[in-house]
């Protein structure tokens with residue numbers, strides 16, 4: 635595995651799990667602001683989670699087509715380091731948010747078939763990072779965090795002129811194969827380290843991080 639691999643653990647809801655993720659070597663933790671999600675946290679809860687993060691652990695606020703009032707409420711109370719836009723935000727909206735808050739923006743792009751890949755280029759010129767995820771099935775409640783993977787051949791050894799993160803259905807068992815096949819230097823996981831939807835499992839977190847950083 636490349637020496638500089640990085641791991642994001644998404645959907646944390648307990649301060650001790652944020653601290654654990656940092657101690658285990660994760661580079662990012664994600665806080666989900668999406669009421670339909672079993673990982674949803676309030677601004678007040680996220681404020682406490684952020685306080686639990688060790689120095690150097692990047693705190694990512696995950697939103698879906700959020701308006702400025704919602705983003706203001708998060709930004710005014712939670713010490714975040716990056717936005718993750720996981721909706722249908724346009725490149726123009728990404729640029730607007732970057733300018734408004736002065737924080738890096740990671741744009742999530744859902745992939746199901748080869749036809750979904752070209753859209754990534756539109757964000758490469760404006761986002762700071764890309765999160766390449768499995769496209770949510772039609773009618774799904776969640777735009778992400780579904781524990782579904784996509785055909786990694788679609789992004790095998792692809793190059794975009796900005797850092798990108800592979801996501802979607804990753805687990806301690808498959809993350810190494812995903813990294814080797816795609817060349818991804820960063821990986822993201824939510825369902826694969828849970829014992830139930832929204833319930834992070836410390837042992838699975840440790841297994842995933844160790845496998846991804848091996």
Ligand SMILES: O=C(O)c1ccccc1NCC(=O)[C@H](O)[C@H](O)COP(=O)(O)O
Pocket residue numbers: 644645664666668671672673674696698720765767776777778779780781782801802803804822823824825826
């Ligand atoms: O995780 C959620 O509940 C969620 C809800 C709404 C939008 C996005 C969401 N998650 C986005 C992530 O960054 C997940 O970590 C990513 O989709 C991978 O999830 P999984 O396949 O469960 O590992």
